[in-house]
Structures are given as structure tokens and as C-alpha cells.
Amino acid sequence: MTSPVPRPVAVGVDGSPAGLAAADWGAREAQLRDAPLRLVHAGEWQPYSHPPPEGPEAARRWSEGVPQEVTTWLHHRHPGLDITAERLTGPPPEVLCEAAEAAELLVIGTVGIGPVAGFLLGSVALATVAHSERPVVVVRARAADDGPHRGHPSGAASPRPVVLGLDLGRPCDDVIRFAFDAAALRVAPLIVVHGWNPPMFYAVGADPNEDADIAAEEQAALRRTLGPWREKYPTVDVAEQAVIGQPARHLLEAGSRAALVVVGRHTPSPRALPPRIGHIAHALLHHCPAPVAVVPH
Structure with missing residues (x-):
């Protein structure tokens, strides 16, 4: 009897450094779970780390390129990982919650902490966490390179709890x-x-x-x-x-x-x-x- 296909780990990507951190974290989580990775980009989602491209046509081309660029970047970091990428149209919280329904969990990014961290989480992240019916992991931009994602049974490093x-x-x-x-x-x-x-x-x-x-x-x-x-x-x-x-x-x-x-x-x-x-x-x-x-x- 064949084993059931694992549900994917879904990641919301938006072209920002925080989105890349979420994608990298989600890729490592997918590897731990032996699950595929699904990247989702909402067509109405604009990056908050830099101004959007000028003009609707430039914005459309930028939005269409985000999923493929992130996919290419992840393939270099995680060879062999099963990755699919989609660009969907709609309000980002709705798109992300829909993607989460078919996933084991959803991963989204947010900017690093600081003196005004309370103002930096973002309405997209808050709305998604509040409405999702599946687990949501929020990853900060600095978290992607904070050390090993899993423990090392060989004792080479002590896993964080x-x-x-x-x-x-x-x-x-x-x-x-x-x-x-x-x-x-x-x-x-x-x-x-x-x-x-x-x-x-x-x-x-x-x-x-x-x-x-x-x-x-x-x-x-x-x-x-x-x-x-x-x-x-x-x-x-x-x-x-x-x-x-x-x-x-x-x-x-x-x-x-x-x-x-x-x-x-x-x-x-x-x-x-x-x-x-x-x-x-x-x-x-x-x-x-x-x-x-x-x-x-």
C-alpha cells in the first residue's frame, strides 16, 4: 500500500527580505517533514521594504517574477526539494488563508525586531494569523541564518529548544x-x-x-x-x-x-x-x- 502524499508546507512570498527568510525557513521545514514546498504570491501584495515599481505594467511584471525568482534562489540553497510556485490574485490575507487550508502549515515573514517592533508586524501577517484555520509560523528576517533548523544527533551542535x-x-x-x-x-x-x-x-x-x-x-x-x-x-x-x-x-x-x-x-x-x-x-x-x-x- 502506498503512503499518503504529505501535505505541503506553504509560504507567502512578497519579494522582500522577510519573505525570503520565510521561504528559507519553510524550505527547511519541508525537508524535515519530507514534504513539498508551495510558494504563494498574492498579486495585490506589494513589498514593504522598498517602493513598488512605477506604473501598473512594471508592477505586474515584478509581481509575476517574484515566485520564479524565489524558486530559483531556493533550488540553489536546497537542491532536490520539490517546489511549486503560484501567483494568485486577491487580497493577501485571503489568498494566504486559502493556501493554508491545503497545507500542513503556512509560513509568512515579517521584519526584524527593534524599538518600534510593535508597528512593524504588518496588517497582512496579523490578519492571516487571526483568520487562518491552519497553523501559521511567523518568521523574522533575521531568523533565516540563526543557526541549525534541527538537532544534530552526532553531538556536533546542541539544538535550540x-x-x-x-x-x-x-x-x-x-x-x-x-x-x-x-x-x-x-x-x-x-x-x-x-x-x-x-x-x-x-x-x-x-x-x-x-x-x-x-x-x-x-x-x-x-x-x-x-x-x-x-x-x-x-x-x-x-x-x-x-x-x-x-x-x-x-x-x-x-x-x-x-x-x-x-x-x-x-x-x-x-x-x-x-x-x-x-x-x-x-x-x-x-x-x-x-x-x-x-x-x-
């Missing part, structure tokens, strides 16, 4: 599975961060013994949640961190040295308010130097 932000109030299987898969593919350790806060009426430090009891309960709950996943992924080295305080702050700290940070995005019902990213994912997307995977659930 995968970091998972986990809410024990709703520990979704899809989010946990994505993080364990990512760690296993990279032969990398997995750091699971659960940030918690004591009840509003409780004063931290008032009773050291009670502080220790609550912390132990949170750690035990985290261990119980991850127990079945440790059995499913026995080769993944898991470190559990149940830490008091804002989860975003702890995840940003762990993400400063991570290969990938994974968080979930709660998907509301169709009758609910428009999709939201959530404050933790929002903080990571704007300020985390590592690639950030947002997994809807």
Missing part, C-alpha cells in the same frame, strides 16, 4: 501535538511553560508554606497533562515550567534562545465576534526574536 506556551485551563491537543512534533523533528528538547497567578484574594508571600503548596499543585497539574504526551513521544526531552506571573513575559524570555515558540489561538464559533489573536500570541508576534507558531484550536 522548542518552547510551548500551555494554558492548563484549556490544554488543546492540537497545540500540544504540534509542539511535540516540532521538537521530535528537530531532535530538540521541549520546554513547556505554564504561567499562573494566585487567586485575586490571595497575597503572595503571606504564608510561605501555602505559596509552596499552590506552586506544587500547578507543577503537578502540568506534569499530569503532559504525561500521556511523554509516552507518545519518548525520544523528546521535556522540561516543565509552572511559573508565577504573566505567561507572555516568561515565553519571551524562553523564546530568546529557542528554535521555535508554539502557542494556541482559540477559534470562536461562527456566531461569535471576529477572530482574535489573543494577547499572549500578540506579544510574541511583536517582540519574540524566534519564529512563532500560532496553532488555532
